[in-house]
Amino acid sequence: MISEDNIPLEEGLMIMEEAIGKAKKIMQGYPETKFTCEEFQKYYNCVYFMSYYEPRSEKSRQLYNQLKRSLEESIETVVVPSLMCQEDDAYLLRQLVLMWSNYKLMAGRLCQFYQYLDRYFIPCGGKGLLSLNELTVHCFQDLVFKKFYCQFQAAALSLINQEREGLQIDCDLLKNVVHTFVELDEYGQTKYYEDFERAMLVDTSALYTRLASEWLLHDSAPDYIQKVYRCLSQEKRRASHYLHPRTAEMLLQIVKNQLLEQPANKLFEKKEAENSGITMDYQEMLSKCAAMTLEGGSSVSTTEEWLAANKC
Numbered sequence: 001m002i003s004e005d006n007i008p009l010e011e012g013l014m015i016m017e018e019a020i021g022k023a024k025k026i027m028q029g030y031p032e033t034k035f036t037c038e039e040f041q042k043y044y045n046c047v048y049f050m051s052y053y054e055p056r057s058e059k060s061r062q063l064y065n066q067l068k069r070s071l072e073e074s075i076e077t078v079v080v081p082s083l084m085c086q087e088d089d090a091y092l093l094r095q096l097v098l099m100w101s102n103y104k105l106m107a108g109r110l111c112q113f114y115q116y117l118d119r120y121f122i123p124c125g126g127k128g129l130l131s132l133n134e135l136t137v138h139c140f141q142d143l144v145f146k147k148f149y150c151q152f153q154a155a156a157l158s159l160i161n162q163e164r165e166g167l168q169i170d171c172d173l174l175k176n177v178v179h180t181f182v183e184l185d186e187y188g189q190t191k192y193y194e195d196f197e198r199a200m201l202v203d204t205s206a207l208y209t210r211l212a213s214e215w216l217l218h219d220s221a222p223d224y225i226q227k228v229y230r231c232l233s234q235e236k237r238r239a240s241h242y243l244h245p246r247t248a249e250m251l252l253q254i255v256k257n258q259l260l261e262q263p264a265n266k267l268f269e270k271k272e273a274e275n276s277g278i279t280m281d282y283q284e285m286l287s288k289c290a291a292m293t294l295e296g297g298s299s300v301s302t303t304e305e306w307l308a309a310n311k312c
Contacts, residue, residue: 006049006053007046007049007050007059009050009058009059009062012046012047012050012059012063013062013063013066015042015043015046016043016046016047016063016066016113016114017066018043019035019039019043019110019113020066020070020110022035022039023070023106023109023110024070024074024078024106026102026105026106026109027074027078027079027099027102027103027106028078029102031101031102031105035109040112040113043113044112044113044115044116046113047063047113047114047115047116047117048116050063051063051116051117051120051121052116052120060117060120060121061121063114063117063121064114064117064121064122064129067110067111067114067117067132067135068135068139070110071107071110071135071136071139072139072143074103074106075103075139075140075143075144076143078099079099079103079140079143079144080143080144080147082095082098082099083095083096083099083144083148083151086151089154089155089156089158089159090155090159090169090170090173092151092152092155093152093155093156093159093173093174093177094173096148096152096177096180097173097176097177097180099144100140100180100183103136103140104136107136108136111132111133111136114132115132117132118131118132133187134187137183137184137186137187138187140184141184141187141190145184145190145192149190149192149195152177153195153196153199156174156177156178156196156200157196157199157200157203159173159174160174160200160203160238161203161207163238164207164234164238171241171242172242174241174242175241175242177242178193178196178242178243178244181193181196182244193244197244197247197250200247200251201247201250201251201254204235204251204254204255205254205257205258208231208254208255208258208259209258209262211227211231211259212258212259212262212263213263215227216263216266216267216270220270220274221267221270221271221274224267224270228259228260231255231259232252232255232256232259235251235252235255236248236252239251239252
């Protein structure tokens with residue numbers, strides 16, 4: 001049992017190395033690793049008694065640096081190697097989700113022991129010191145996302161495109177990846193989810209611009225509208241599975257813009273040239289496409305009104 005006596009620096013650091021060594025087992029594939037109540041009290045008391053009497057002391061700074069080094073070493077020895085040379089998109093993203101989950105668990109355990117630093121040392125220790133939560137995230141951002149984020153983004157976009165092509169993908173995996181981006185956006189200057197969102201919407205716009213040109217060239221107006229409705233339904237379902245609600249609305253608007261609003265004149269001319277009139281099925285389908293949102297509802301009363309409103 002650690003007493004309230006002044007714990008020597010080297011002795012205290014050695015005690016905390018025991019805690020770090022056990023916590024690192026989580027990163028080594030043993031997420032069920034737990035600390036007993038006695039161990040928790042031992043490690044918490046060690047930091048407490050080393051920092052209590054002199055919050056700004058060298059002991060507190062050494063403890064802070066020790067925690068930072070332990071986080072960095074875990075990332076460099078476990079996380080980074082697991083992500084190197086991964087050419088399979090799904091496997092790379094699974095490793096990201098697994099490593100981030102285990103890392104958060106390990107860091108959470110350690111931050112419980114070092115939490116006294118958050119209360120006194122960090123507020124008094126001078127500018128530039130991050131809170132323990134901020135330190136945890138910044139280490140992962142600096143050592144993982146700065147190096148691999150472009151690969152993560154490309155892999156996520158690739159899976160989305162694979163699903164659009166009719167292939168089966170792991171939607172839960174994409175949902176977890178998106179959640180990881182959002183979590184990391186809470187700290188730091190780089191907004192990973194916003195960057196992913198922007199890239200995904202640009203890809204979506206380019207895809208449906210190309211498809212609109214192809215369909216207008218080869219399909220009748222009723223067939224074109226059938227394809228538009230099918231795409232909107234698929235994108236709505238896709239968005240609800242793994243995208244933020246704000247992104248989902250933007251996604252649907254881009255699809256409608258590229259497939260309906262931008263080619264409205266050509267679609268109107270095509271319908272007139274076919275000289276077949278607007279059948280009830282065609283009219284109903286076009287109205288559904290023009291009105292589709294995440295919640296449903298329509299702001300356009302008839303197909304003719306929509307075509308007239310979008311015809312230059």
